[in-house]
Amino acid sequence: SLVYNTFTVSFTKQPYHGAAGNVALLCLQLLRVKLRQQRASEHSAMMEGGMQLLNRDGHSISHNSKRHYHDSFVSMNRMRQRGLLCDIVLHVANKEIKAHKVVLASCSPYFHAMFTNEMSESRQTHVTLHDIDPQALEQLVQYAYTAEIVVGEGNVQTLLPAASLLQLNGVRDACCKFLLSQLDPSNCLGIRGFADTHSCSDLLKSAHKYVLQHFVEVSKTEEFMLLPLKQVLDLISSDNLNVPSEEEVYRAVLSWVKHDIDGRRQHVPRLMKCVRLPLLTRDFLMSNVDTELLVRHHSECKDLLIEALKYHLMPEQRGVLSNSRTRPRRCEGASPVLFAVGGGSLFAIHGDCEAYDTRTDRWHMVASMSTRRARVGVAAIGNKLYAVGGYDGTSDLATVESYDPVTNGWQPEVSMGTRRSCLGVAVLHGLLYAAGGYDGASCLNSAERYDPLTSTWTSIAAMSTRRRYVRVATLDGSLYAVGGYDSSSHLATVENSLASHINKSALVFISNTWTAIANITHDLVAMDGWLYAVGGNDGSSSLNSIEKYNPRSNKWVAASCMFTRRSSVGVAVLELLNFPPPSSPTLSVSSTSL
Structure with a gap:
């Protein structure tokens, strides 16, 4: 016989007959129901302390606690805060941060290499770190114990480079995601430069695309006026620049030059080669470009103006006159x-x-x-x-x-x-x-x-x-x-x-x-x-x-x-x-x- 809770069923090789057979069939059906309930319970019912499964030998159980990791790290973080069993003190600027080597090494490849390879720090209890913000380091150590961190305007610029140094890629990605959500014409150039400095390739690509798509607004910002020549040339040379007309590119160039006219006057010919003058209207060429002293001062600019006017005056020759300056721009993502x-x-x-x-x-x-x-x-x-x-x-x-x-x-x-x-x-x-x-x-x-x-x-x-x-x-x-x-x-x-x-x-x-x-x-x-x-x-x-x-x-x-x-x-x-x-x-x- 098989005993299951309060049910006892006897198995026999005799065929079922009459009332006794009906009772036996009923008992078997009840047993099947109970067995199905047990299997479902084993897979889905979780006790506070974890899951208990009866092994096949019937003499042992397997216990799996889903709260163990959480409770253990909470306890270790409390010990860290109280200075208990800490075996490393991180020094940065005038700040000391106590921690456990095993916790830091388990989540950061940087600390793992420091504490496990034959480096002098692996045998030391005090380590001094450089080129990292103290507050950011403290937040990242806290993250190592809690798996939680808050990224915002107040800390993202220090947190991202710190996370990059410690190779905490999850935090680094969270910082990039936050910066991506904050892109605006007034800050996109700064975010693009920040991403380039810290080798955040996806953020760099997204920020650059944003600059191209919002060039008209971006060209009126202080960040644009402070760009170096090479970055301005790269922007205005792009086929993917999103502008309603080439007039916006021409105006952006003049605004950038006039922001520091003495230091930038000599760059006008190089800049004008990137402006697609043939795509400007003839009226704009005559009333704005031809009368601009910064343009008239350079013979190279005069040649570009003549090229644009020929494009207008000889429309039947446009196929022959076509070059990079006659090609309309097409915004990426359109x-x-x-x-x-x-x-x-x-x-x-x-x-x-x-x-x-x-x-x-x-x-x-x-x-x-x-x-x-x-x-x-x-x-x-x-x-x-x-x-x-x-x-x-x-x-x-x-x-x-x-x-x-x-x-x-x-x-x-x-x-x-x-x-x-x-x-x-x-x-x-x-x-x-x-x-x-x-x-x-x-x-x-x-x-x-x-x-x-x-x-x-x-x-x-x-x-x-x-x-x-x-x-x-x-x-x-x-x-x-x-x-x-x-x-x-x-x-x-x-x-x-x-x-x-x-x-x-x-x-x-x-x-x-x-x-x-x-x-x-x-x-x-x-x-x-x-x-x-x-x-x-x-x-x-x-x-x-x-x-x-x-x-x-x-x-x-x-x-x-x-x-x-x-x-x-x-x-x-x-x-x-x-x-x-x-x-x-x-x-x-x-x-x-x-």
């Missing part, structure tokens, strides 16, 4: 955001706009245009979005407006020379090209380009074929006009115009791989390796659905729908650091639910 602008649905023409964040698969409403536009051309230049031409429900448009994501607002730009809806737009070498379209009376083969640096439109060579609903793209320094409709037939032709010979006649060719297509009511844009088809019309109504194509798997999949149904919509992509704008409505909805 993400692509798809904008859907205007469009129409049923009897409505839209002026509202929305933006799609691929990271969250959500749409956000942004500021509306000043004019309702369908059949509009949309393109991105730098960090601005341009809405070109279109149809407002009454007439075809020549007007243009631009969207600034920093201010979340639209501003009017210089109008085109020709009214155009159903046009094709593209950007090449910082110039916006508008080709073909419809002016309200006929299809167009004319084309023009816009220079945002000079705010001027210039007519260029016309296409050989009139095209509305044409799509224009750039590839390897060339413009391509694809397909469209010439008022009588759908086109399968493609026109190519080399940008370096933009005023010469265009080449027309037909490929057997192209087929005729119908009027395009949706728009296409590439982003993050996907091709997005936005809005459109299915033959009966306008769509708010989005599909994206993966060329690697050769499959289309649905993405979140827009707020508004839009056909003849314009789309483009901007690289943005901070998105969405504050308080913007959001929408995340499956396209299959509409």
Whole structure:
């Protein structure tokens, strides 16, 4: 028989019959329940002093106390505070700190090497430490016994180097985490320098990234004015500098020089080589740069100014003139955001706009245009979005407006020379090209380009074929006009115009791989390796659905729908650091639910 608490069950090889059999079965069931309860209790029930487990031999138990470590270290810390059984006294400045070698050596590789290797300190009871703050050392010794420490503004600058010296990496990481949480334009340069001094590579990288992302605010601080020349050059040379325009970099350089004009005047040429003068507007170059005495005083600066003016005055040569100073900056950490602008649905023409964040698969409403536009051309230049031409429900448009994501607002730009809806737009070498379209009376083969640096439109060579609903793209320094409709037939032709010979006649060719297509009511844009088809019309109504194509798997999949149904919509992509704008409505909805 097996005895378990108050239950006694006899096992027999005889089969169960009648009432006696029922009793035996009941007893077995009760035994199984009790055994399950015992196993569960052994794994989860904890007594104050620990866990007790019955060994298999039935003659011994294993005792595991979860409080033993805690209670022991609490007791050792009390003994340390009372000076009991201490075998080491640490001297730093005028302070003495008593401790136990075994405790210090167990948590600090620094002390472990000191007390266990054949060093003289291993046999001494008094050790003097240098290059460490007394208060920080006392806090770290306390941490060795308690595993607790408070990091704050008052101690982080002494605690981090002390923890680094003693190789207490947990405390060091906590200090870095605290400093990271305190990053601000007013202190990020100091924290970056502090991290560099103490070889905190992750904190250094994060602080440097913060400086680049908040350069405009940082450049106005006292810390920036006190930077050495090399660090200023490193910052303003970065492609990842986050600035709304190159004017901010130019102003930062002048402010830094004028903070100590006698000592820094000679550095102006080196600094100006890092300012991307060709990206400044012509008006700013003439009214600010050309009139600045610090610039006019150096012949090297005059050469840089001439280079910038040539870039403005000869837009057709920009491909040849391109160098590091003509390359737009792109902030590290910026993400692509798809904008859907205007469009129409049923009897409505839209002026509202929305933006799609691929990271969250959500749409956000942004500021509306000043004019309702369908059949509009949309393109991105730098960090601005341009809405070109279109149809407002009454007439075809020549007007243009631009969207600034920093201010979340639209501003009017210089109008085109020709009214155009159903046009094709593209950007090449910082110039916006508008080709073909419809002016309200006929299809167009004319084309023009816009220079945002000079705010001027210039007519260029016309296409050989009139095209509305044409799509224009750039590839390897060339413009391509694809397909469209010439008022009588759908086109399968493609026109190519080399940008370096933009005023010469265009080449027309037909490929057997192209087929005729119908009027395009949706728009296409590439982003993050996907091709997005936005809005459109299915033959009966306008769509708010989005599909994206993966060329690697050769499959289309649905993405979140827009707020508004839009056909003849314009789309483009901007690289943005901070998105969405504050308080913007959001929408995340499956396209299959509409």
